[in-house]
Amino acid sequence: MTKFSELDLSPAILRAVKRMGFEEASPIQAATIPLSMEGRDIIGQAQTGTGKTAAFGIPLIEKIDHRNHHIQGMIIAPTRELAIQVSEELYRIGQDSHVRVLAVYGGQDIQRQIRALKSRPQIIVGTPGRILDHINRGILKLDKVHTLVLDEADEMLNMGFIDDIEAILSNVPEDRQTLLFSATMPDPIRKIAERFMRNPELVRVKAKEMTVPLIEQYYIKAQEREKFDVLSRLLDVQSPDLAIVFGRTKRRVDELANALNVRGYLAEGIHGDLSQAKRLSVLKKFKEGKIDVLVATDVAARGLDISGVTHVYNYDIPQDPESYVHRIGRTGRAGREGMAITFVTPREMGYLRTVEQTTRKRMTPMRPPTWDEAFEGQQRLSMERIGDTIKEGNIDEYLAVAKELLEAYDPVQVTAAALKLMTKEPDKTPVHITEERPLPHKKDHNRRGKPSSSYNKGRKPRRTTTNRKPY
Secondary structure, three states: OEEEEHOOOOOOHHHHHOOOOOOOOEEEEEHHHHHHOOOOOOOEEEOOOHHHHHHHHHHHHHHOOOOOOOOOEEEOOOOHHHHHHHHHHHHHHHHOOOOOOOOOOOOOOOHHHHHOOOOOOEEEOOOOOHHHEEEEEEEEOOOOOOEEEEEEEEHHHHHOOHHHHHHOOOOOOOOEEEEEEOOOHHHHHHHHHHHHOOEEEEEEEEOOOOOOOOEEEEEOOOOOHHHHHHHHHHHHHHOOOEEEEEEOHHHHHHHHHHHHHHEEEEEEEEOOOOOOHHHHHHHHHHHHOOEEEEEEHHHHHHHOOOOOOOOOEOOOOOOOOOHHHHOOOOOOOOOOEEEEEEEOOHHHHHHHHHHHHHHOOOOEEOOOHHHHHHHHHHHHHHHHHHHHHHHHOHHHHHHHHHHHHHEEEEEHHHHHHHHHHOOOOOOOOOEEEOOOOOOOOOOOOOOOOOOOOOOOOOOOOOOOOOOOOOO
């Protein structure tokens, strides 16, 4: 393996990479970084999860001229989620280099973005539609761009963004360096490479296999609006000792934590906006069992070392297999078994298949529990607690009153009353969860049909009230 220290990188980059916990470069990083530093155009054929953001991000940041306050680098990504993810990783890589990175994408206030563009960012990460919108408004000037990256080009093709990409490329200097990354190489992507790239070097890397042998993996197919009720019923049926729920965005984490508390669970969330002190406080409470459910984003959960987690719930399926493996790796630690359950909307099944191919393990479909099953699960939990209390002893002070009860009432009725007092009945209190846009349509190769040519450009998330009957 190649170490980052062998790649002739600046001290600032090496410090940032070390702080991020990386010592050895992944195959695509080891192959791409030296070529990119030489100014070569590159076609990288690699799955998400192979480390390609750092593969193009490190050489891009190395080439930024800090005295030049114009936009010098641009990354085009298919979705706002990926644009945010890429910009956050570039920020971490370039933190010691003082490089200014800005993400622009649909669904965010455009006036806010216009104000941010006036602060002279040096790297722009954005979705095709919003980038083109800023270009057409005359706000985004790309005449000083020396490096352009097309990330997940095949997804942008599937979403119908090819015309937008070509329009953006026509606004960038012809003598730029171009890097194109794509999991597959369909003909339209090859044509873009032929038209807009100069003798590109092909770097082809397979995603590393990642195994999770001790973790039972299930998936539940559910519509976005149904997921929270399904999660509530699962928690009631399974009664996990410690559980982590993963959400895709900070807003999602905040809303899920609030909604779980409304429904009677002890839950708190962690994400990148929390102070370090608050984050450590939440983790301490979770480790001590003072909260039952931790809700987290991928970024916040990286590197968490928590023992005793029995269940992981992927409320939103992650976009790349590496994040999936990091998530479910929070359970099944130290040789213990764990359980991971992933919620998948019908149009996200392609992402499930990609995860299965990478982990080489099929997930088992799970039927969502009904409210009656959730109620029965809570009753059985109460019964187990009574049994455990009897085994532990120390109940002598209660025996006299217990005998009086049994003389006055039927023993079965006494037991039923005790169970009723102890049992948390399933709570159907309405909660508000903002619907997130699903991941871009990825073709599920196990099914017939073609991916859609475009996807809901400009659609804003809706709020929905979750208070639905069992399926």
